[in-house]
Amino acid sequence: MSELLELAESLLARARGGEEVEVYVARGHETEVRAYEGEIESLSSATSAGVGIRVLQPGGEAGARLGFAWAGSLDQDVVAKTLEEARDNARFATPDPHVRLARPDGHPPADLELWQADLLETPADRKTGLALDLERQVRAADQIRQVSSADYGDEWSEVALASTTGIRAFTRRTAAYLSVSAIAGEGGDTQTGTGFSVGRTFADLDADRAAAEAVVRSTRMLGATKARSGRCAVVFDPRVVSTILAIVSSALSGEAVVKGRSFFADRVGEQVAVPSVTLVDDPTDVRAFAAAAYDGEGLACRRNVLVEKGELEGFLFDTLSAERAGTAPTGSAVRGGYASTPGAGCRALVLAPGDLDQAGVLEGVGEGLFVQSVTGVHSGVNPVSGDFSVGAEGLMIRGGSLAEPVREVTVASTLQRMLLSILHIGGDVEWLPGIAAGQTLAIGDMQLSGN
Numbered sequence: 001m002s003e004l005l006e007l008a009e010s011l012l013a014r015a016r017g018g019e020e021v022e023v024y025v026a027r028g029h030e031t032e033v034r035a036y037e038g039e040i041e042s043l044s045s046a047t048s049a050g051v052g053i054r055v056l057q058p059g060g061e062a063g064a065r066l067g068f069a070w071a072g073s074l075d076q077d078v079v080a081k082t083l084e085e086a087r088d089n090a091r092f093a094t095p096d097p098h099v100r101l102a103r104p105d106g107h108p109p110a111d112l113e114l115w116q117a118d119l120l121e122t123p124a125d126r127k128t129g130l131a132l133d134l135e136r137q138v139r140a141a142d143q144i145r146q147v148s149s150a151d152y153g154d155e156w157s158e159v160a161l162a163s164t165t166g167i168r169a170f171t172r173r174t175a176a177y178l179s180v181s182a183i184a185g186e187g188g189d190t191q192t193g194t195g196f197s198v199g200r201t202f203a204d205l206d207a208d209r210a211a212a213e214a215v216v217r218s219t220r221m222l223g224a225t226k227a228r229s230g231r232c233a234v235v236f237d238p239r240v241v242s243t244i245l246a247i248v249s250s251a252l253s254g255e256a257v258v259k260g261r262s263f264f265a266d267r268v269g270e271q272v273a274v275p276s277v278t279l280v281d282d283p284t285d286v287r288a289f290a291a292a293a294y295d296g297e298g299l300a301c302r303r304n305v306l307v308e309k310g311e312l313e314g315f316l317f318d319t320l321s322a323e324r325a326g327t328a329p330t331g332s333a334v335r336g337g338y339a340s341t342p343g344a345g346c347r348a349l350v351l352a353p354g355d356l357d358q359a360g361v362l363e364g365v366g367e368g369l370f371v372q373s374v375t376g377v378h379s380g381v382n383p384v385s386g387d388f389s390v391g392a393e394g395l396m397i398r399g400g401s402l403a404e405p406v407r408e409v410t411v412a413s414t415l416q417r418m419l420l421s422i423l424h425i426g427g428d429v430e431w432l433p434g435i436a437a438g439q440t441l442a443i444g445d446m447q448l449s450g451n
Contacts, residue, residue, distance in 0.1 A: 004160035028157035052338035060434035063097035102297035116201035167298035184218035193218030224405035233368035238438030245436035254317035278352035288348030296335035296342035299334035349386035354425035
């Protein structure tokens with residue numbers, strides 16, 4: 001048994017008669033390196049650990065009371081006081097007839113390899129050397145005037161979760177990344193572009209690819225102007241698609257549905273997208289950045305099909321939202337760490353890939369706009385109403401190929417209309433940092449606002 005799980009078990013032994021207790025224990029370590037103008041500008045390393053405790057006390061017909069408390073320490077005395085604080089908070093909580101702690105549902109956890117021990121053994125000079133190499137490659141490229149940041153980072157974490165309801169879970173994971181931001185210039189014009197590489201260990205990182213991405217994405221935007229307003233097909237870059245899917249994911253949360261905050265509410269069984277769309281949340285896919293064997297309540301993660309051949313199949317539920325909806329949890333509880341409580345959400349959302357690469361999608365569209373980055377997503381995209389309006393920059397598509405760059409334009413529609421106007425889904429799936437993968441995606445007939 002892990003040390004963290006032993007600590008959680010010791011707290012469960014202090015549960016009083018009639019109450020239920022859940023203990024979430026975590027610890028981790030992060031390293032960050034930044035290179036600038038051929039030197040290491042900063043190197044930081046930090047370790048964190050803490051506990052989050054939920055106590056459920058019976059409350060009669062009005063419902064149970066749930067109290068929560070957390071502490072950024074694993075000291076025995078601090079942890080004991082945190083349990084008492086959670087217990088005290090439960091006394092003052094509002095009774096809720098739906099509040100529950102998760103119970104084992106018999107679904108077996110997937111056997112995932114998310115821990116790569118060699119990351120912990122990689123010496124600091126190799127990490128700093130990779131950051132310096134990344135910055136050097138970008139600075140040496142034609143038309144690059146400056147590298148605003150070149151970063152290396154890695155982390156490892158361990159989490160144990162146990163409850164008096166029978167939940168027992170332990171997970172650990174590693175992750176590493178490279179990120180670089182380049183500024184290209186030509187005359188008085190400057191443009192920025194970013195590149196990155198992610199993996200579970202040092203050997204997974206590709207500085208050449210990250211550097212090349214930053215250079216291409218910045219230099220190809222030099223000379224960008226506003227496009228002419230009108231309606232056209234829009235092809236979204238995989239990074240943008242990942243961002244859009246992350247917004248869509250909030251409308252697929254059972255918590256949002258039971259609160260009436262989803263444009264998918266009351267539409268199960270309806271055709272909500274073109275038949276080529278199958279949308280799945282699968283945290284058991286080890287390629288996903290947020291892959292996990294257990295969810296934020298200790299239930300086994302599983303593959304959940306949300307849209308199949310364009311038809312809405314269902315939503316993602318944690319225990320509380322499932323109780324309110326009168327259904328069962330889907331192993332989809334997420335939480336930000338020991339200082340937060342769980343809620344329903346996606347971990348690894350992905351569209352089933354098509355057969356075309358990006359060049360094939362552009363050729364299939366023929367004429368339109370290729371969007372490589374967007375702004376204003378969180379203010380311009382509404383998962384409740386489905387309204388979609390974002391700032392964009394990219395390149396026009398002419399004759400099936402990328403043409404002149406454009407910036408300071410807006411693309412607009414609704415998420416409902418976009419799902420029903422998909423022309424092509426790329427086969428170039430990229431597992432990016434965050435909760436959704438990306439791939440090239442072509443949408444027909446969107447409003448383009450420029451000149």
